[in-house]
Structures are given as C-alpha cells and as structure tokens.
Amino acid sequence: MTEKLTEHESAPSDAALIGADTSLLIVDDDAPFLRRLGRAMETRGFAVDVAESVAEGIAKAKTRPPKYAVVDLRLGDGSGLDVIEAIRSRRDDTRIIMLTGYGNIATAVNAVKLGAVDYLAKPADADDIFAALVQKAGERAEPPENPMSADRVRWEHIQRVYEMCERNVSETARRLNMHRRTLQRILAKRAPK
Numbered sequence: 309m310t311e312k313l314t315e316h317e318s319a320p321s322d323a324a325l326i327g328a329d330t331s332l333l334i335v336d337d338d339a340p341f342l343r344r345l346g347r348a349m350e351t352r353g354f355a356v357d358v359a360e361s362v363a364e365g366i367a368k369a370k371t372r373p374p375k376y377a378v379v380d381l382r383l384g385d386g387s388g389l390d391v392i393e394a395i396r397s398r399r400d401d402t403r404i405i406m407l408t409g410y411g412n413i414a415t416a417v418n419a420v421k422l423g424a425v426d427y428l429a430k431p432a433d434a435d436d437i438f439a440a441l442v443q444k445a446g447e448r449a450e451p452p453e454n455p456m457s458a459d460r461v462r463w464e465h466i467q468r469v470y471e472m473c474e475r476n477v478s479e480t481a482r483r484l485n486m487h488r489r490t491l492q493r494i495l496a497k498r499a500p501k
Contacts, residue, residue: 322352325442329375330355335365336380348434365391373399381408396423409468459500
C-alpha cells in the first residue's frame, strides 16, 4: 500500500533549499526593484544585504562575502562583472546570478567565465531568481510559463537604450537606427504585454 504525500510533505522548504548559510547580496541601481527583490528574498529565508553601486557591492563583498549573490550587469558606476570578480576573490562557493536588461551572448559568456552560475534577463521575478539561486549543479531551469512577447522585448530594449542616452531622443534614434518621430511615437505608448 502506497501513501500519497501532500504537496507540503513532498516539496522541501525554502530554508532546506537555501542551506545553513543564508547570506545574500543583491547589487542593483534600480532602487524600487532592489527593495522589492530584497523583501521577497527575505520572506523566502535569506539574510539580505543590498548595494546600489559597483563600489558599494565590492566593499560589501570584501567585508562579508555572501553565499548567494544577485548582481545587475550594468550599474551607474560601472559593470557588475567587477562585483563578481570581487566576490570570487574572497569566496569560491558563492552562487551568483547575473541580471541584465542587455542580454547578449558575449556578456553571458563573460559572466559565466567569471563565476556566475546563471544569467537572467530583466524583468525577472523573485520566483525565477530564487529558483536559479537554489538550483542544484547539473539541473536545468524550467522555461518560463509566460515569456515576454517580441513586442515587449523590443519595447524594453528601446527603453534601456533611451535611458543609456540620458533620455535624449535624437541620440537614442541614431543608436537604434530609427527615425526620431517613430521613436517618439513608441516612447509615448504604454508598454506592450
């Protein structure tokens, strides 16, 4: 006779997945995102420390190297890859997740070479980030249930380039090889689903 396990009994708790060392460093210059993600990770059992710049991230990595880290690729004062290097120079067992809105193969390869275990495109939600942090070596991540539409990916890319160009429409249009008026119409619309 086999007993049927309830979902709660069969699934390990978040604390069991995290382990004894619950230290998590989150480095991102998007303050609202940083606060939301920090709260979400605390509710899952992590001891969260946050940094809003490369310099702050490196300082925190040197004083208290974390067991887990979530690092944005592009920060106001430089590259998140520098934070990964600082963490790796102090601790080699840290599980590092690189977040970026500028996903491309070259930066993904570089992040992995420096020691990141996964590379997630923004906007990533807390569940995806948690799953990537606690994923065992050799496990494959599940594909997202609701991936972004092509229109949304395009819109996100345009927004990021626009922000990189300090909200200069003409410069953004030039970099995107797009007519300025077309860009203005896109920027005036709401984000697609």
